[in-house]
Amino acid sequence: MNISQAAKLSGLSVKTVRYYADIKMVEPARNIQSGYRSYSNDDVAKLNFIGKARRFNFSIEECRELLSLYRDKNRSSKEVKKLTLAKIASIDEKLKEFHSLRDELSHLVDCCNGDDRPSCPILDELSK
Amino acid sequence: MNISQAAKLSGLSVKTVRYYADIKMVEPARNIQSGYRSYSNDDVAKLNFIGKARRFNFSIEECRELLSLYRDKNRSSKEVKKLTLAKIASIDEKLKEFHSLRDELSHLVDCCNGDDRPSCPILDELSK
DNA sequence: TATAAAGTCTCCAGTTACTGGAATGTAAAG
DNA sequence: CTTTACATTCCAGTAACTGGAGACTTTATA
Numbered sequence: 188m189n190i191s192q193a194a195k196l197s198g199l200s201v202k203t204v205r206y207y208a209d210i211k212m213v214e215p216a217r218n219i220q221s222g223y224r225s226y227s228n229d230d231v232a233k234l235n236f237i238g239k240a241r242r243f244n245f246s247i248e249e250c251r252e253l254l255s256l257y258r259d260k261n262r263s264s265k266e267v268k269k270l271t272l273a274k275i276a277s278i279d280e281k282l283k284e285f286h287s288l289r290d291e292l293s294h295l296v297d298c299c300n301g302d303d304r305p306s307c308p309i310l311d312e313l314s315k
Numbered sequence: 316m317n318i319s320q321a322a323k324l325s326g327l328s329v330k331t332v333r334y335y336a337d338i339k340m341v342e343p344a345r346n347i348q349s350g351y352r353s354y355s356n357d358d359v360a361k362l363n364f365i366g367k368a369r370r371f372n373f374s375i376e377e378c379r380e381l382l383s384l385y386r387d388k389n390r391s392s393k394e395v396k397k398l399t400l401a402k403i404a405s406i407d408e409k410l411k412e413f414h415s416l417r418d419e420l421s422h423l424v425d426c427c428n429g430d431d432r433p434s435c436p437i438l439d440e441l442s443k
Numbered sequence: 444t445a446t447a448a449a450g451t452c453t454c455c456a457g458t459t460a461c462t463g464g465a466a467t468g469t470a471a472a473g
Numbered sequence: 474c475t476t477t478a479c480a481t482t483c484c485a486g487t488a489a490c491t492g493g494a495g496a497c498t499t500t501a502t503a
Contacts, residue, residue: 191479202462205481210460221469223480232442239441244416247460257438264435268427271420271437278417282410288372289406292399299396307392309399310385313367314360319450329451330491338489349498351451375489445503452497462487469480 190215193226197234204234212237212251245274318343321354325362332362340365340379373402 193215194201207213208224213233215224226234236257240250249270256262256270298308321343322329335341336352341361343352354362364385368378377398384390384398426436 189480200462201480203460206461221480222482223469236441239443241460243420243441244413253438253441257442260433262433262435263431264427264433264437265429265431267435267437268424268429271424271427275417275420275424278413278420282413282417285372285406285410285413289403289410292371292403292406296396296399296403299392299399301393301396303391303393305388305390305392307390307395309392309395310381313364313371313381314385315367317450328491331489333452334490349451351498369489446501447503448499448501450497450499453495455494456492458491459488463485465482465484467481469478471476471478473474473476 188226188231190224190226193224193231193234196231197238199234199238207234207237210247212247212254243274244278249274316354316359318352318354321352321359321362324359325366327362327366335362335365338375340375340382371402372406377402 188196190201190204194204197204199207204213205224208215213230215226215230217223218225233254236254237250240253241247245253252270253267256267295309295312300306316324318329318332322332325332327335332341333352336343341358343354343358345351346353361382364382365378368381369375373381380398381395384395423437423440428434
């Protein structure tokens with residue numbers, strides 16, 4: 188199938204699918220006459236896999252790794268679990284950061300009158 | 316003072332401080348002889364302000380806006396509050412996303428044996 | 444005073460994961 | 474046969490820096 192069909196089936200944009208071909212993540216066959224990319228069902232499965240992993244916040248490089256683990260019949264589930272646990276840990280860190288950020292900001296907002304006068308504890312805090 | 320001193324006082328890297336000069340956020344005077352950037356205490360105060368706002372997850376453009384509000388003696392605290400509330404809302408969205416991501420991933424991890432066998436529900440999920 | 448080391452300058456490239464657009468070529472529909 | 478839709482490549486831009494090269498100035502050491 189052509190690229191737009193593959194894109195539709197995988198829920199990705201044509202641009203993104205072409206990008207994945209460029210970076211050698213999913214390299215489809217080529218139609219010799221037209222030069223058009225020609226996607227197999229297997230290619231689409233890979234695109235799906237990558238799309239999902241990206242939605243799970245795995246980076247492109249991590250996707251590459253997961254994909255090769257997926258293709259490797261001798262891999263151990265241990266390896267995949269390790270990758271996923273590391274990902275969870277990094278998400279936890281981000282969560283912690285954002286939580287404290289949020290708390291600090293909302294504290295500042297609570298202290299700010301939000302009226303037409305210039306006095307503003309938010310700016311005061313930023314300038315300290 | 317020279318750039319490295321300004322960087323040290325503001326807790327930013329020299330590269331970053333030079334970058335802020337390039338994008339016209341904090342434009343120091345120049346030493347005519349050497350061409351070196353020459354930072355005043357006020358420049359350093361601006362750098363501090365920006366550094367803090369960046370740590371509060373405000374973008375460069377938002378920092379620019381906050382900085383001009385800070386400098387504007389006629390501003391209303393309402394404007395600043397509005398910007399901050401919008402920032403909190405966007406952080407909340409990110410928090411929600413990351414939370415559900417985390418939950419899904421940790422559910423997958425719980426289902427995965429993590430042993431030397433290839434069977435792995437994490438990869439199974441990604442390939443669905 | 445000569446030289447070495449440290450600090451600074453500008454400019455270019457790379458990072459991440461795409462996205463938009465131009466110019467051009469191919470395929471399908473009317 | 475022409476219009477339209479889809480495809481191709483290549484270049485540039487995004488956000489906010491960071492790293493490095495090559496050249497110049499200032500400061501410290503011998």
